Amino acid sequence: MWMISAIFSAIFAGLTAILAKWGIEKTNSDVVTALRTIVVLVFSFFMVCIVDSQATIWYIEGKAWFFLILSGLATGVSWICYFKALSLGDVNKVAPIDKSSTVLSVLLAILFFGETNHLAVKLGGTVLIGIGTYLMIEKKAGKQEIKYSGWMVYAILSAVFAALTSVLAKAGISGVESNLATAIRTFVILLMSWGIVFARGETRYLTDISKKELLFIGLSGVTTGASWLCYYYAVKNGDLSVVIPIDKMSILLTILFSRIFLKEQLSGRAAAGLGLLCIGTLIMAIWS
Secondary structure, eight states, X not given: OHHHHHHHHHHHHHHHHHHHHHHTSSSOHHHHHHHHHHHHHHHHHHHHHHHTOGGGGXXXXXXXXXXXXXXXXXXXXXXXXXXXXXXXXXXXXHHHHHHTHHHHHHHHHHHHHOOOTTHHHHHHHXXXXXXXXXXXXXXXXXXXXXXXXXHHHHHHHHHHHHHHHHHHHHHHHTXXXXXXXXHHHHHHHHHHHHHHHHHTTGGXXXXXXXXXXXXHHHHHHHHHHHHHHHHHHHHHHSXXXXXHHXXXXXXXXXHHHHHHHSOOOOOHXXXXXXXXXXXXXXXXXXXX
16 A cells, blocks of 8 residues: 555646746745645645544644754745746756755665665665666756856755655654644644745735646645645555655656647756656566
């Protein structure tokens, strides 16, 4: 079940990037993050009520609270950087860098959680994912690329904090019902994201959001919530070093949808990189 959950996590995550891209055509990226978090929080608490785990919040240990809050803060930073990168760059360039968090996450899982079973397979798959990601990161010459080169910095920061998120969540989710853990982390992100919006005086952008963008922001929040619920169920019950690569396969859908709906082109080099990334992921998922 945990592997099936990881697969569904990838499907919903693949949809999220495209929906979010449509939602930030004109809207400030910090505001987008804050609004999406409201949707995710409502969705996650709805699932908590369905599984009737809300009462267990009183039994969560201090250590678990500490790591859940830290993972929520790391996720918040990752989200802010990711959607800023999406607002500046193409989806098919931002997504591969964001997914490179797989490499760091797997290494941290081996180091901190001792997930050394099938170590050679995991390391080999990680190498392929790393090479594939590198091939997909490419710059195009031109004034527009120079103007928006800042997207890469934000995408790299997004990947780093995403890797930290997985490890911190794994440490904090032990003994905590996965839906409740997701809701707690999302609440932390909500406080953080709206705090940034108010601190920067960005509330003025709320009145400028079109109905179309608001719709896509909401839909991206729903798919994010669904992805998270599946992902953290898989994290709690499976091997982190296997769950993460499966989840990152969402890049296939992301690239496909960016080609169909956003008309973004994929070069031969990037296509080869995508192939290596997928092969590395499949090796780790099947033989681990």
